[in-house]
Amino acid sequence: MHDILQSQRQAFRANPNPPLAVRLNTLDRLSRMIADNVDLICKTISEDFGHRSGVETRLADVAALISEIKHTRAHLKKWMAVERRPVALQFKPAHNEVRYQPKGVVGIISPWNYPFQLAISPLIAALAAGNRAMIKPSELTPRTSELTKTLLGRIFDEDEVAVITGGPEVAQEFSMLDFDHLLFTGSTSVGRLVMQAAAKNLTPVTLELGGKSPVIIDYDYPLKTAAERILSGKLLNAGQTCIAPDYILAPRAALDDTVRELTRVCRRFYPEIHDNDDYTAIISERHFERLSALVDDAREKGAEVIEIYPEEAEKNVNTRKMPPKLVTNVKPDMRIMQEEIFGPLLPLVPYDTLDNAMDFVADRPHPLALYVFSDNKMVVERVSNELLAGGMSVNDTLMHITQNDLPFGGIGESGIGAYHGRAGFLAFSHAKSIFRQSKINGRAMLFPPYGKSIERILGFLS
C-alpha cells in the first residue's frame, strides 16, 4: 500500500488539477460501472450478510450512489468555479479569489453495513474534487470488498483509485499512511484510533461515526404514521444503519398505544421474518450474540421485552435473522441504553414534558441523527434549535441522508466534518485564498524604514 500511495502521489503531481471534462468522465465511468453490475452487487452483498434484501441493496447501495453521481455531475462546474471575493477599500484595486484545489491522495476506510455505498460515496466526492483515492473496505463483507476491488480495477488504474483489502491490522497500517485527507466511516471507538494515527501526519480527517439516534414522538401526533415511518427506518437492513432510530421517547400517557401501534405496523410490514426476503440478516454470529446479550442484560435488569414474533423466536438461530423486539421499562444502566444498538431492538422511554424529553437527549453524547414527530411548530422549532445532532428529519426517519443538497455528518462523538453533495466536494478540496496585487497600489507605504507615512496608515486603520 505504501507503493500505491507513492504512485498515486506521483500521478497527482503530474496532473494536479484535472479539468471539469476529465472529472465528469471519471464520474460517468463510475456510474456506468454501478448500473451495469446491479445484480452482481445485490447477490454479493446478500452472500456476505447471509441474506440482504435485494430491494434494500438497490435502494441504499445502488440508487443512492447513482443519484449522488447525477447530482455531482450537474453541479460540479459551479462548485469548481473560482470564487471572486470583495477587497477592502484600502487594498483596492487588488483582486481576491478562492480557488478549490484537489488535496491529493485521499484515504477512505469503510464499514460493512452498506458495504458498497459507504466505500463508493466518499469516492464520488474525492474524484469530483479531483483527487486520487485509496479505499480500505470492511473485512466483515469480504466478497463485497473483493467485488469492489475488481469492479473499480476495471475502470481505474491503480494510480487513480486502488482498493486495499484486509483485516484490522491492514486497516491500522492504512490509517497511518501519509494521506492528504482521510475519511473514516465506522464506530466511535475505532474513529478515535484513526484520528490518533492521522494526527501523526497531521492528515485532516472526516470521521463519520455512530451513536444512539433518538426519536421524540410528541403528544397527539398520529401514532400509526409515526410507527410506520419509525419502523421503516429502523428495520431497513435489520436496524444495521448508522442513523437508524435507536430508541423512542414517547409521551407517558401514550406509551401503551405506541407499543400496540408499533407491533401492529411491524407485523403488517413483515408478516413473517424467517422466510421473508424483505428482511435482512444480522451480519455475523458475533453481532447476533451481541444483540442477544443486550436483550438478556435488559431483561435481567428488569426491562420488559416485547416479542413481536413470539412464534419465530427459536427459528432464526441458524439464519441470523433476528425478529424485531420492543423493550420497555428500560433503565439508564442497561447496556441497551448505553451502546449503539445497531439491530432490530427498539427501546421505548416514557416522558412527561417536552423539557424532560429534550433533557434526556441533551444529557447524552450528541447523536448522529435526531427525529421528532410533531405537528406543533413550536415543538419542532425548539428541538431543531436547541438540540445538537449531526442531522435530523422531522416527521420521518432517514430521509435527511437522501437529500443531495444537505451535508451529512456527525458532531462530537458521532463524528467530525461532513460530506455528500457540495459538502463532500469541499471536504476533499483545499479552498486556497489568493490575493493578487494590482500594478497601482499603496504597498510602498508599508516598507521600512518606517516614517510618517506608516503613522498615517496606522491612524487610518485603527
Ligand code: NAD
Ligand atoms: P468499525 O469501526 O469496527 O470498522 C470500520 C472500518 O474500520 C473497517 O474497515 C475496519 O477494518 C477498520 N478498522 C478496524 N480497526 C481499525 C484500526 N485500528 N484503525 C483503522 N481502521 C480500523 O465499524 P463497523 O462495525 O464496520 O461499522 C459499524 C459502525 O459504523 C457503527 O457504529 C455505525 O454507526 C457506524 N457507521 C457510521 C456511518 C456514518 O455515515 N456516520 C455509516 C455507517 C456506519
